[in-house]
Amino acid sequence: MFQTRITELLGIRYPILQGGMAWVAESTLAAAVSNAGGLGIIAGGSAPAELIREEIRKAKALTDKPFGVNIMLMSPNADELAKIVVEEGVAMVTTGAGNPGKYMEGWKAAGIKVFPVVPSVALAKRMERAGADAIIAEGTESGGHIGSTTTICLVPQVVDAVNIPVLAAGGIADGRTAAAAFMLGAEGLQCGTVFLASPECQIHSTYKEMVVGAKDTDSAVTGLICGGAPCRQVKNRYTKKVNELERSGAKFEEIEEMTIGSLRRAAKEGDKENGSFMAGQIAGMVCEIRPVGEIITGIFDSAEDILGRRPGELLGGK
Ligand code: TUI
Numbered sequence: 154m155f156q157t158r159i160t161e162l163l164g165i166r167y168p169i170l171q172g173g174m175a176w177v178a179e180s181t182l183a184a185a186v187s188n189a190g191g192l193g194i195i196a197g198g199s200a201p202a203e204l205i206r207e208e209i210r211k212a213k214a215l216t217d218k219p220f221g222v223n224i225m226l227m228s229p230n231a232d233e234l235a236k237i238v239v240e241e242g243v244a245m246v247t248t249g250a251g252n253p254g255k256y257m258e259g260w261k262a263a264g265i266k267v268f269p270v271v272p273s274v275a276l277a278k279r280m281e282r283a284g285a286d287a288i289i290a291e292g293t294e295s296g297g298h299i300g301s302t303t304t305i306c307l308v309p310q311v312v313d314a315v316n317i318p319v320l321a322a323g324g325i326a327d328g329r330t331a332a333a334a335f336m337l338g339a340e341g342l343q344c345g346t347v348f349l350a351s352p353e354c355q356i357h358s359t360y361k362e363m364v365v366g367a368k369d370t371d372s373a374v375t376g377l378i379c380g381g382a383p384c385r386q387v388k389n390r391y392t393k394k395v396n397e398l399e400r401s402g403a404k405f406e407e408i409e410e411m412t413i414g415s416l417r418r419a420a421k422e423g424d425k426e427n428g429s430f431m432a433g434q435i436a437g438m439v440c441e442i443r444p445v446g447e448i449i450t451g452i453f454d455s456a457e458d459i460l461g462r463r464p465g466e467l468l469g470g471k
Contacts, residue, residue, distance in 0.1 A: 173223020226251030272300020328455020359423030
């Protein structure tokens with residue numbers, strides 16, 4: 154039922170990618186997602202590029218299935234990583250926070266599929282022109298660095314604007330939200346938050362507790378006033394402080410001092426007070442830690458069931 158241009162392009166069973174979450178998405182999680190029939194992604198983040206090469210090699214040892222690497226284009230390691238993915242023969246690349254145009258020729262020549270993550274129709278069209286193989290349309294419900302349009306509004310508009318396949322990201326964590334994404338014209342999904350709550354995800358246990366414990370309104374966006382880089386995470390002392398500072402008209406440098414290293418403090422140290430626990434609004438629905446395989450089959454079994462039902466029969470259940 155879920156064979157789409159995405160499963161075909163990538164040679165995978167289920168059209169689901171795991172988001173390339175900086176400081177979170179490493180080889181163990183990526184390989185688990187690929188072994189379960191989706192496509193796992195190792196996040197480049199701003200880690201030293203050679204460390205990412207090691208993660209790629211570890212993932213190769215853990216799975217014989219395809220996996221990808223996310224390159225954050227704002228990051229200083231982007232040029233180096235762009236070469237490493239070619240040298241290591243990675244199947245696909247997702248990009249965030251910029252335009253991958255200058256790398257496209259080299260990646261294409263190496264047979265690497267390119268899926269840029271975008272928050273708007275204009276950027277989706279630009280990426281298609283630049284030679285992208287698919288577009289990941291990321292709604293503002295997502296965790297981390299976000300645009301302002303919701304998934305439900307963004308996905309159908311991107312689907313109408315481009316000819317290449319579109320994946321929906323932001324707010325997808327169960328069969329209902331997955332089915333909704335497919336109804337909007339998406340041919341695939343990218344999920345991040347739901348995979349944080351898995352034993353295979355190597356983040357600090359406090360991070361998992363923050364996600365599992367979050368309710369619907371426990372999400373906060375920082376960077377709306379100062380710096381122009383809105384970022385969504387679970388509400389805590391850190392988000393309160395950053396937003397207070399922004400509202401008080403503090404200088405960018407003063408805020409930067411708080412934000413630098415905040416994701417590492419969350420993912421590695423589990424610093425509840427000073428960490429940035431990036432997660433999407435759907436964290437309110439993620440209430441237990443479940444193995445990656447169970448998460449993926451749960452989403453698709455349930456979506457298949459839901460898509461066969463009539464509207465009056467859709468209440469409740471996952
Ligand atoms: O990149 C993300 N999400 C992220 S990156 C990240 S790491 C980070 N750490 C600290 C501060 C900020 C980020 C955490 N989450 N999502 C994909 C995404 N891409 N969202 C928005 C964009 C985007 C923005 C501008 C894509 C293209 C773009 O193009 C601008 C241009 O001029 O071409």
